Amino acid sequence: MSVPTTITIAPNSAQPLTVSRLGYGTMRLTGPEIWGEPANRAEALQILRTAVEQGVTFLDTADYYGQDVTNRLIREALHPYPDNLVICTKVGATRRPDKSWVPYHRPEQLRASIDNNLRTLGQEQIQLVHLRLMGAGPVPLAEQLGAMFELQREGKILHVGLSNVTRPELLEGLQLGSIATVENMYGYAQRTTVQLPHGGANPGGEEVLDLCEQHGLPLIPFFSLLHALPKADSRISEIARRHQVSEAQVNLAWLLHKSPWLLPIPGTSSLAHLRENLQARDLHLSAEDMAYLG
Structure with missing residues (x-):
């Protein structure tokens, strides 16, 4: 099975963005618990440069990753940015000194972010x-999105x-209003909603994929490699053995x-893992492989 190597964000808008179909999420460049500086700053900078050199044109970041750590690393490694590079960020959350994740989604907070x-x-x-949603709260979605669309009209946000x-x-x-993309947790082993240990949930990609396809919205999976594969399911390890690649x-x-x-x-x-992940672009799965995986 051949697959497209690029994807277009907001294809019907006045300013569509075409990017490589394997991007890079920067969250892991921070210190432990997504907090503070990386253990190896030089390697973090090299990862960003190598990703772009190897054809990645979509980076995902947030100012609450390490408290501005990933944003500052991106700027140090890549500014002035290549014309074809799309940097996507997130707002709607922040971190407390105890490292907890809390909503930060009132209109004035979204503007500050x-x-x-x-x-x-x-x-x-x-x-x-x-706009990262943090579950039901006192600020309605319409009010949160209204603030985002206002920032878009001001020219601070494109999509x-x-x-x-x-x-x-x-x-x-x-x-x-006009929604360009969706970013949800999604991977082979994690397809539907996962309840978090301290309350709340991460909605899964499978629950919205059909809507994204119907409306032409790229679905951007996060945590696709975070969770261990079910031990009872050896199908992905079998395909890895057949193709002599990693799970x-x-x-x-x-x-x-x-x-x-x-x-x-x-x-x-x-x-090393970045280079290994990027090699997945060249792994062609047959229709039989996909049927076997389910």
Whole structure:
């Protein structure tokens, strides 16, 4: 099975963005617990440079990753940015000193986050911003998205997306305005909602994939390599043995073959693992392989 190597964000808009179909998520470039500076700053910078040199044109970041760590690394490694590079960030959350994750989604907070991202990335406009939803709260989705669309009208944001979104939330968002992308947890072993140990949930990609396909929205899987594969399911290890590749590479190839609207962003803090992940672009799974994987 051959798969597209690029994907277009907001294809029907005045300013569509065509990017490589395997991006890079920067979250793992921070210190432990997504907090503080990387253990090896030189390697972190080299990972970013190598990713771009190897054809990656989509980076995912957030100013709450390590408290601006990934944004500052991106700017140090890559500014002035290549014309074809799309940097996507997220707003709607922040970190407390105890390292907990909390909502930061009131209109004035969203504006402060956008301004901070623009400053730390050294940009005048962010090409794509995901509003990360943190579960039910006192600020309605319409109010949150209204603030995002206002920032878009001001020119600070080019395209608006939704992250960590349930099916009803996505349907509501599509009624409220132009949504360009969706970013949800999704991988071979994690397809539906996962309940988090301290409350809340991560909605799965499989629950919204059909809507994304119907509306032409790239679905950007995060945590696609985070969770261990079920021990009772040896199918992915069998395909890995057949092709003489790693299970992680099969996982990424499965996403690339699953739907042309999927844009995986595997993250890593290892240069060797980055190169291994990028090799998944060249792994061609047959129709029989995909049927076997399910």
